[in-house]
Amino acid sequence: MIMETIHKPIVSVCLITYNHEQFLERCINSILSQEVEFEYEIIIGEDCSKDGTRAICEKYYRLHPNKIKLILHETNVGLIENYISIMQEARGEYIAVCSGDDYWCDSLKLNKQISFLNSNQDYVMCFTNAYEESNFSWQGYRKELFTNVEDREYTGHDIILKWIIPASSVVFKNHLIDFSFLRRRTFYAEDLVQYLKLNEHGKLRGMSDITTTYTRHENAITSNIISREKTLKKYVVNLLSIDVELNYKYRQIIKKDLSIVYYNEAKYMFKHVSCFTALTYFARAFWYNPICTINLLYKSVID
Numbered sequence: 001m002i003m004e005t006i007h008k009p010i011v012s013v014c015l016i017t018y019n020h021e022q023f024l025e026r027c028i029n030s031i032l033s034q035e036v037e038f039e040y041e042i043i044i045g046e047d048c049s050k051d052g053t054r055a056i057c058e059k060y061y062r063l064h065p066n067k068i069k070l071i072l073h074e075t076n077v078g079l080i081e082n083y084i085s086i087m088q089e090a091r092g093e094y095i096a097v098c099s100g101d102d103y104w105c106d107s108l109k110l111n112k113q114i115s116f117l118n119s120n121q122d123y124v125m126c127f128t129n130a131y132e133e134s135n136f137s138w139q140g141y142r143k144e145l146f147t148n149v150e151d152r153e154y155t156g157h158d159i160i161l162k163w164i165i166p167a168s169s170v171v172f173k174n175h176l177i178d179f180s181f182l183r184r185r186t187f188y189a190e191d192l193v194q195y196l197k198l199n200e201h202g203k204l205r206g207m208s209d210i211t212t213t214y215t216r217h218e219n220a221i222t223s224n225i226i227s228r229e230k231t232l233k234k235y236v237v238n239l240l241s242i243d244v245e246l247n248y249k250y251r252q253i254i255k256k257d258l259s260i261v262y263y264n265e266a267k268y269m270f271k272h273v274s275c276f277t278a279l280t281y282f283a284r285a286f287w288y289n290p291i292c293t294i295n296l297l298y299k300s301v302i303d
Helices: 026-032 055-063 079-089 109-119 154-163 180-184 191-199 228-245 251-272 275-288 290-303
Strands: 011-017 040-046 068-072 094-099 123-136 139-144 151-152 172-175 203-216
Touching: 011 026, 011 079, 026 040, 026 055, 026 094, 026 109, 040 055, 040 079, 055 154, 068 079, 068 203, 079 180, 094 275, 109 172, 109 203, 123 191, 151 191, 154 191, 154 251, 180 191, 191 203, 191 228, 228 251, 251 275, 251 290
Parallel strands: 011 040, 011 094, 040 068, 123 203
Antiparallel strands: 094 172, 123 139, 123 172, 151 203
């Protein structure tokens, strides 16, 4: 079911949410508090949550029916299908992204990024620095810089080898890619492959401003440590799917990244599981990039 807005926006803020009752109001309020000189809409994809997330979405729609568009899935469709559904409804010239458990901490965020993209037509996307906020039961509350985004252009190689982009900080030009491509292969995350495909249409810009807060919590996909091996397999499958989708353009850098990931996992397994298990991961690291693996091993020995 889709509940429509009525105006023609410059920006579509696309928000996916699932079981975010604890965080969602903070997220939506941070978007509504943006100080802008243009019209924007908020598109919320609610993926049949088990908590009170849907009720919060409906409450905000009643309060802002001309600004908020709801996509209410009757069954749980998963992250990728939910993401595609909101992107296909976006009518703005630009799309900004936010997850229901994150929030924006700069009321001028959209103005800064839209102003940059309007003034620099060779760029198709920009992103900013972010805080990382967590409150795990075993370590208490923490807030620190998520990554160190600099004021410069970033290439596809940059963002594959060193994950630098806070997803909820991103703004990009609409109508450049058809998001149904995400159905073609097994993608477990929508962000990296999207940025690389956008990079085929223009440049990517980092901005040092801190505009977003990324929330790590015990229910978040990226902070679930119960099944480490399952998470690793998904990461590998996702990268290999990206490799095929982009016609092997980034083959060497992806193989290097996988080598580093498997090498680091081998170190973890050696310390926490067994030598035999560690050797299997080391062999995978060597298979993807022998030179990189040997260099990592040599560095660990001399350190």
